[in-house]
Amino acid sequence: MDRALRAGVALYNAGEYHAAHDPWEEEWLELDAGRDRDFLQGLVQFTAAVYHAREGNERGAVGLAAGAREYLAPLGSEYRGVALDPVRAYLDALAADPTVVERRDPVALDVEGVALAVADLTFEEAALAARALAAEYDYDTDLLDRATEFGRADLDAGRATSPFVALVMDFAEGRNRALVYRRLSEHVDRREHEERDVEGLFG
Incomplete structure (x- = not known):
């Protein structure tokens, strides 16, 4: 779980929004229902929302942002070391106006206060x-x-x-x-x- 989480975070932070979901999704498919599964599903939908917004699919981005917000809502301000309040704030902005990605870089994902890069893995x-x-x-x-x-x-x-x-x-x-x-x-x-x-x- 931790390896998959860190790999996906580093890919996301490198701007690989589509590839980032792969490590999370593989882990998510192995999990039973619960907070870890909801967390990974929320991250998958978050990165997918960013990806679709950047590709100009505004309707898809809005739907995915709402879904991600729902999965992440009950998990507190931090889950497994990932700061979630900035993610929720960005999801709210994205759901309200998907063109926000043209004016503002997607929020970085922090694990234990560090915006992981691939070189950190x-x-x-x-x-x-x-x-x-x-x-x-x-x-x-x-x-x-x-x-x-x-x-x-x-x-x-x-x-x-x-x-x-x-x-x-x-x-x-x-x-x-x-x-x-x-x-x-x-x-x-x-x-x-x-x-x-x-x-x-x-x-």
């Missing part, structure tokens, strides 16, 4: 963000999953440096994403080839 959190961005920009999510598995294995093995960890995090941060993806693909191919060679020796 752990590897596991960045991997969730990277997967959401791969889906958003039509990269192969299976490749990102394999790279994440290799990065996790390198960390578990105590390797001080891992190209998979560095490149997955670079992909999430958006620096030269096409080039990073190409390098990830090359490293994944190389690691899979090495594993097949080992299996051939001992299989």
